[in-house]
Amino acid sequence: MSVLDQNAIDINPRISEAEVGDYIALLKPRGMAMAPGHFHWVLAITSLLCIAVGAGASGALNMALEGDIDSKMSRTANRPIPRGRITRPEAMTFGMTLAFFSVMTLGILVNWIAGALLAFTIFFYVVIYTMGLKRWTAQNIVIGGAAGALPPVVAWAAVTGTVDVEPLLLFAIIFFWTPPHFWALALFRSDDYARAGIPMLPNVAGPDATRLQILLYTIVLIAVAAAPWALGYFDAVYGIVSLILGAGMLVLAINVYIRRERSQSLRATRKLFAFSILYLFALFATLLAEVVYRALAPMVGGA
Amino acid sequence: MIAGMADKPEPDGIVLTEAQKKSRRQRSIAIALALGVLVVLFFAVTMVKGPAVLVRPM
Numbered sequence: 001m002s003v004l005d006q007n008a009i010d011i012n013p014r015i016s017e018a019e020v021g022d023y024i025a026l027l028k029p030r031g032m033a034m035a036p037g038h039f040h041w042v043l044a045i046t047s048l049l050c051i052a053v054g055a056g057a058s059g060a061l062n063m064a065l066e067g068d069i070d071s072k073m074s075r076t077a078n079r080p081i082p083r084g085r086i087t088r089p090e091a092m093t094f095g096m097t098l099a100f101f102s103v104m105t106l107g108i109l110v111n112w113i114a115g116a117l118l119a120f121t122i123f124f125y126v127v128i129y130t131m132g133l134k135r136w137t138a139q140n141i142v143i144g145g146a147a148g149a150l151p152p153v154v155a156w157a158a159v160t161g162t163v164d165v166e167p168l169l170l171f172a173i174i175f176f177w178t179p180p181h182f183w184a185l186a187l188f189r190s191d192d193y194a195r196a197g198i199p200m201l202p203n204v205a206g207p208d209a210t211r212l213q214i215l216l217y218t219i220v221l222i223a224v225a226a227a228p229w230a231l232g233y234f235d236a237v238y239g240i241v242s243l244i245l246g247a248g249m250l251v252l253a254i255n256v257y258i259r260r261e262r263s264q265s266l267r268a269t270r271k272l273f274a275f276s277i278l279y280l281f282a283l284f285a286t287l288l289a290e291v292v293y294r295a296l297a298p299m300v301g302g303a
Numbered sequence: 304m305i306a307g308m309a310d311k312p313e314p315d316g317i318v319l320t321e322a323q324k325k326s327r328r329q330r331s332i333a334i335a336l337a338l339g340v341l342v343v344l345f346f347a348v349t350m351v352k353g354p355a356v357l358v359r360p361m
Binding site for chain 1: 341344345347348350351
């Protein structure tokens with residue numbers, strides 16, 4: 001499943017499909033909508049386009065570097081490089097070109113803080129996560145999750161030219177959401193990851209330790225997700241929605257922790273994985289709805 | 304052999320297959336479209352920002 005497919009505007013969506021980076025294009029508009037001040041729609045579209053293309057660049061470079069392991073995993077075996085439709089040097093050139101133009105265009109047309117943050121996001125995803133962490137440590141997706149969590153910060157910087165507490169809260173939500181989401185996937189795809197030699201947590205520390213980690217990260221996630229309400233940035237509507245969604249995540253994470261028999265465990269992890277996608281989407285949709293409501297309320301009230 | 308070569312001279316350079324020609328054409332169209340988008344984007348932002356187009360933080 002690729003969120004990028006639904007959101008990004010890139011030249012070749014298949015080659016630009018990726019993992020952590022998939023969420024870049026989806027999450028970016030939330031940071032932009034929350035940021036204060038007037039932002040011309042042409043600049044908003046330009047920023048969206050640049051970050052979407054940057055996300056595509058990350059995906060293309062990721063696949064260029066991982067052609068060998070993608071062919072060993074059923075989840076990724078249909079990507080263009082394992083299928084032989086595109087060569088690795090072609091994907092690398094395509095990715096570098098997209099990365100260069102997305103960063104330069106954002107920097108020149110919007111501002112250089114946003115451009116630099118986008119460049120750092122691509123660098124972190126491709127060099128730190130893909131080339132380093134992923135094949136080296138079981139904490140790969142925890143640290144690598146920062147790449148997927150940065151886009152709201154980039155979007156905020158595009159509008160304001162600065163970095164503030166609000167986008168960092170969004171960063172924290174995505175950062176703590178990533179481990180339960182990807183470890184649920186890793187639990188029911190552990191054979192895939194073992195075949196490819198990727199040290200995902202279930203293959204290194206075992207499924208039981210992974211289930212405990214999922215539960216612990218979910219508890220932290222619920223607290224962090226409620227922080228924008230607790231700190232007074234958002235109203236009770238968001239707070240209640242975040243707690244209801246968090247309760248859903250917690251129930252499913254407890255379910256994953258309890259059910260350890262093979263078929264029941266598979267069902268529980270698949271449910272958590274699927275719900276985690278809905279969770280993040282619904283959480284950010286609520287944030288967006290509240291921002292839109294705030295913007296429209298004075299106009300409606302004044303009419 | 305020599306007589307054969309005289310009858311049918313070797314063409315200069317690399318000769319592309321039909322599939323390669325089609326692929327090159329598609330690449331050229333994609334590059335042209337991308338360039339067009341960039342031109343429109345830079346024009347639109349210049350119109351929006353006016354003289355402030357040269358003023359950016361950092």
